[in-house]
Amino acid sequence: MPEKLSFYIQRSSAFHSLNPLTKLGLVFAFIVIAYTSPFYWTATVIFGLGVLPLAFVGRVQREFLLAALRLLVPVTGFIFIMQSLFLPGGERELFHFWVFRVTVESVAQAYLTVSRIFVMISAFILFLLTTHPSALMTDLTRRGLPGTFAYVIISTLQIIPQMQSKAQTIIAAQRSRGMETGGSLANRVRALVPLVGPLVFGSLVEVEERAIAIEARGFTSRLKKTSLYEIADTRLDRGLRWFLLGLVVLSVAARVLAG
Amino acid sequence: MKLLNSIKKDFNTMTWVLIPVAIAINVVIGQIVMVLKLPVYLDSVGTMLVGVICGPWAGALTGALANTIWGLAIDPNALPWWPVALLIGFVTGWCARGGLFRNTWKVLITGFLVALVAAAASAVVNMLLIGGITASGSSLITVYLLQTGRSMIDAVLTTNFLVEPVDKISTALLAFAIIRGLSVRYLARFPRPENAAVEKNDLVALIIGALVFVVYVILVGSFFNIMFLWVGLAVSAILVLAVVLISVLKKA
Amino acid sequence: MSIVELRNVTYQYPFSERPALEGIDLRIDEGEFVAVIGPNGAGKSSLCYTVSGFIPHFFKGELQGSVVVGGVETRQSTLAECVRRAGLAFQNPFNQISGAKYTVFEEIAFGLENLGVPREEMRARVERMLERAGIADLAGRSPYALSGGQQQRVALASILVMEPQVLVLDEPTSQMDPIGTREVFGMIKELAGRGLTVLMVEHKVEWVAAFADRVVALDGGHVIAQGRPEEVLTDPLLAERNFGLSRYTLAARAALQAGLWPAGRRLPVTLEEAVEGFKAAAA
Numbered sequence: 017m018p019e020k021l022s023f024y025i026q027r028s029s030a031f032h033s034l035n036p037l038t039k040l041g042l043v044f045a046f047i048v049i050a051y052t053s054p055f056y057w058t059a060t061v062i063f064g065l066g067v068l069p070l071a072f073v074g075r076v077q078r079e080f081l082l083a084a085l086r087l088l089v090p091v092t093g094f095i096f097i098m099q100s101l102f103l104p105g106g107e108r109e110l111f112h113f114w115v116f117r118v119t120v121e122s123v124a125q126a127y128l129t130v131s132r133i134f135v136m137i138s139a140f141i142l143f144l145l146t147t148h149p150s151a152l153m154t155d156l157t158r159r160g161l162p163g164t165f166a167y168v169i170i171s172t173l174q175i176i177p178q179m180q181s182k183a184q185t186i187i188a189a190q191r192s193r194g195m196e197t198g199g200s201l202a203n204r205v206r207a208l209v210p211l212v213g214p215l216v217f218g219s220l221v222e223v224e225e226r227a228i229a230i231e232a233r234g235f236t237s238r239l240k241k242t243s244l245y246e247i248a249d250t251r252l253d254r255g256l257r258w259f260l261l262g263l264v265v266l267s268v269a270a271r272v273l274a275g
Numbered sequence: 276m277k278l279l280n281s282i283k284k285d286f287n288t289m290t291w292v293l294i295p296v297a298i299a300i301n302v303v304i305g306q307i308v309m310v311l312k313l314p315v316y317l318d319s320v321g322t323m324l325v326g327v328i329c330g331p332w333a334g335a336l337t338g339a340l341a342n343t344i345w346g347l348a349i350d351p352n353a354l355p356w357w358p359v360a361l362l363i364g365f366v367t368g369w370c371a372r373g374g375l376f377r378n379t380w381k382v383l384i385t386g387f388l389v390a391l392v393a394a395a396a397s398a399v400v401n402m403l404l405i406g407g408i409t410a411s412g413s414s415l416i417t418v419y420l421l422q423t424g425r426s427m428i429d430a431v432l433t434t435n436f437l438v439e440p441v442d443k444i445s446t447a448l449l450a451f452a453i454i455r456g457l458s459v460r461y462l463a464r465f466p467r468p469e470n471a472a473v474e475k476n477d478l479v480a481l482i483i484g485a486l487v488f489v490v491y492v493i494l495v496g497s498f499f500n501i502m503f504l505w506v507g508l509a510v511s512a513i514l515v516l517a518v519v520l521i522s523v524l525k526k527a
Numbered sequence: 528m529s530i531v532e533l534r535n536v537t538y539q540y541p542f543s544e545r546p547a548l549e550g551i552d553l554r555i556d557e558g559e560f561v562a563v564i565g566p567n568g569a570g571k572s573s574l575c576y577t578v579s580g581f582i583p584h585f586f587k588g589e590l591q592g593s594v595v596v597g598g599v600e601t602r603q604s605t606l607a608e609c610v611r612r613a614g615l616a617f618q619n620p621f622n623q624i625s626g627a628k629y630t631v632f633e634e635i636a637f638g639l640e641n642l643g644v645p646r647e648e649m650r651a652r653v654e655r656m657l658e659r660a661g662i663a664d665l666a667g668r669s670p671y672a673l674s675g676g677q678q679q680r681v682a683l684a685s686i687l688v689m690e691p692q693v694l695v696l697d698e699p700t701s702q703m704d705p706i707g708t709r710e711v712f713g714m715i716k717e718l719a720g721r722g723l724t725v726l727m728v729e730h731k732v733e734w735v736a737a738f739a740d741r742v743v744a745l746d747g748g749h750v751i752a753q754g755r756p757e758e759v760l761t762d763p764l765l766a767e768r769n770f771g772l773s774r775y776t777l778a779a780r781a782a783l784q785a786g787l788w789p790a791g792r793r794l795p796v797t798l799e800e801a802v803e804g805f806k807a808a809a810a
């Protein structure tokens with residue numbers, strides 16, 4: 017079980033030191049452009065000349081490639097094969113066997129979809145590898161996001177691994193008591209209740225005390241909150257964000273014009 | 276102004292503390308279900324729970340955050356589906372506000388309504404972002420249907436309307452079981468404890484609940500002929516209208 | 528001057544049949560250390576919640592009488608204002624971790640962020656607090672990766688850094704092992720030495736005897752006795768009502784009945800007093 021639920025790798029690089037909102041803007045710009053641009057190879061270019069080199073700039077190339085390999089390649093590979101095989105239509109047949117008929121069109125379409133998914137998810141992986149969750153939340157809070165959101169996000173990231181390790185303990189305990197987690201469907205459904213029950217009720221009971229604890233720390237105070245850390249936001253950041261916005265507008269416009 | 280107050284009402288400190296726990300419940304139950312290899316996901320139990328005891332806006336936020344965080348921290352492939360999760364929390368919340376989370380039959384109806392919305396929404400996300408065939412197991416149904424000569428959108432919709440009701444009804448029933456296990460004093464701290472006031476099974480709900488099964492059978496028929504999908508959805512629409520009408524009449 | 532003043536306070540939780548507190552009158556002076564003892568369900572936690580404003584703001588229900596803390600009626604202000612005057616820490620150290628922060632330093636700063644304290648001042652206050660609580664070496668650790676005693680000291684520090692006028696403690700050591708208990712009491716002793724006003728619920732009467740200026744005994748939502756620790760903690764009434772008294776008191780009581788304790792001598796609370804008494808009896 018991961019102690020901390022976070023991809024973040026602490027390194028110093030030019031990319032790390034960008035403002036979190038700039039990096040988030042970059043991610044969204046990449047995704048929107050990949051999905052809207054009328055040019056077939058846009059997503060491929062964004063990945064090859066955008067996301068991937070930035071992973072090197074951010075000095076997280078190793079972790080980036082590993083994460084992409086683990087999380088992205090199986091899924092996109094599966095989708096690529098399935099869509100190549102099964103997308104209906106298409107004239108120019110590449111080959112066929114048994115009931116499958118693979119056409120140039122279906123492969124082209126499958127590749128387009130997969131390249132877009134690749135950009136969407138790899139851009140997020142890059143973002144997460146180089147941005148600490150609390151830096152992001154601090155920055156967004158400073159920009160006016162209610163402080164309660166920061167609480168919810170960070171708290172969720174910390175609770176999930178705790179619950180997962182509790183779940184492991186409970187599963188192990190029930191198994192040692194002879195509960196079967198295999199066998200017939202009825203068996204497995206029956207196994208669900210003793211696993212889920214203690215976990216869910218245990219964690220719900222704590223909610224009240226935790227609410228009291230954060231209230232005791234002025235959580236609902238109406239004073240304007242401050243923050244322990246200052247997150248840098250340079251001229252470069254602001255310039256970049258405007259530039260990205262411009263690119264997005266261009267891409268959407270090109271799509272509209274291209275019909 | 277009324278809208279703003281309705282949103283505000285959903286959020287007190289208990290809500291803010293419950294949301295992370297609910298998201299963790301989604302994740303952990305989802306993973307236990309995978310260990311047990313059950314043919315459902317059950318990964319929105321927590322979202323529904325928040326929708327019921329805190330309200331639709333809190334439910335919507337929980338759903339959206341759950342998928343975003345799941346996507347950002349565990350499996351990025353969950354990311355694109357956040358609008359579906361958002362709607363699950365939202366619809367559950369409104370059903371609960373309409374009194375549809377108080378006995379087993381009503382919860383079943385809620386589960387079905389949520390499933391209809393989720394099926395439609397996930398078809399949209401799928402068509403827009405993934406191109407129809409996803410990496411989940413249910414894609415095998417889609418693929419099979421494509422082989423029989425269906426169009427992509429037909430195949431995706433049919434798949435979703437087959438799969439979602441079973442999952443969302445089970446999820447709603449599990450959420451209901453959890454709520455019944457919580458004490459009145461505990462529930463009273465949340466913004467909308469009245470939504471969870473348990474009542475006896477009533478006849479009307481039973482009849483509608485039975486009708487849900489009939490509709491589901493019709494929807495299953497769409498596996499063989501797409502006509503059944505439209506018939507099933509038309510009957511569902513009538514059912515939804517009936518439910519709304521009954522609850523309005525009851526209030527009046 | 529009293530900093531806490533409860534006058535004829537009666538409170539009933541929603542959905543409950545009987546009041547948890549009934550006709551409570553209690554004044555706490557500035558700098559006073561008041562300990563509260565009582566059996567399970569006596570209303571000790573309810574009293575803590577009342578002083579810190581969670582009753583009625585968080586628990587709702589019906590609060591009668593007047594609760595004035597730092598000169599302000601709790602009912603008239605928001606909960607966030609109430610907790611600034613009377614900070615609350617309680618049993619379970621794990622549930623007091625906010626969850627919103629990754630390190631002890633940030634955790635302690637959380638309350639100051641909510642109060643809008645400027646960054647420089649915040650840093651200085653957190654650093655000072657870390658020193659005083661003896662947890663400066665933990666500053667960079669995750670609050671979840673600490674022992675119970677350390678977590679409880681972080682919890683206390685997180686409240687104290689907000690500089691409340693009164694510190695309310697609800698059995699802060701009840702879930703600690705002996706080492707954790709000693710750590711936490713060490714910190715409380717330091718606070719008491721600095722003249723902080725404290726209201727503390729505590730079962731461990733030997734510790735109570737060592738710190739408290741005054742002991743309040745609660746039972747069934749009523750104050751049944753109050754006064755100097757050595758008087759209240761040896762009150763025969765308490766033994767009859769199942770209060771968890773010190774084993775030295777209980778031993779001396781038994782000795783008194785058997786004629787082995789000097790007649791007229793007050794019963795002991797601590798080991799030293801017991802030894803003195805038995806020496807006197809033997810002489």
Ligand SMILES: Nc1ncnc2c1ncn2[C@@H]1O[C@H](COP(=O)(O)OP(=O)(O)OP(=O)(O)O)[C@@H](O)[C@H]1O
Binds near residue numbers: 540
């Ligand atoms: N949230 C609640 N809702 C309703 N009744 C409550 C609630 N919390 C406590 N009570 C009741 O109020 C009474 C006083 O409880 P309280 O928790 O103040 O006692 P306590 O002295 O702190 O007990 P303990 O030693 O168990 O901590 C009890 O009868 C209890 O059952």
Ligand SMILES: [Mg+2]
Binds near residue numbers: 571572573697
């Ligand atoms: Mg108590």
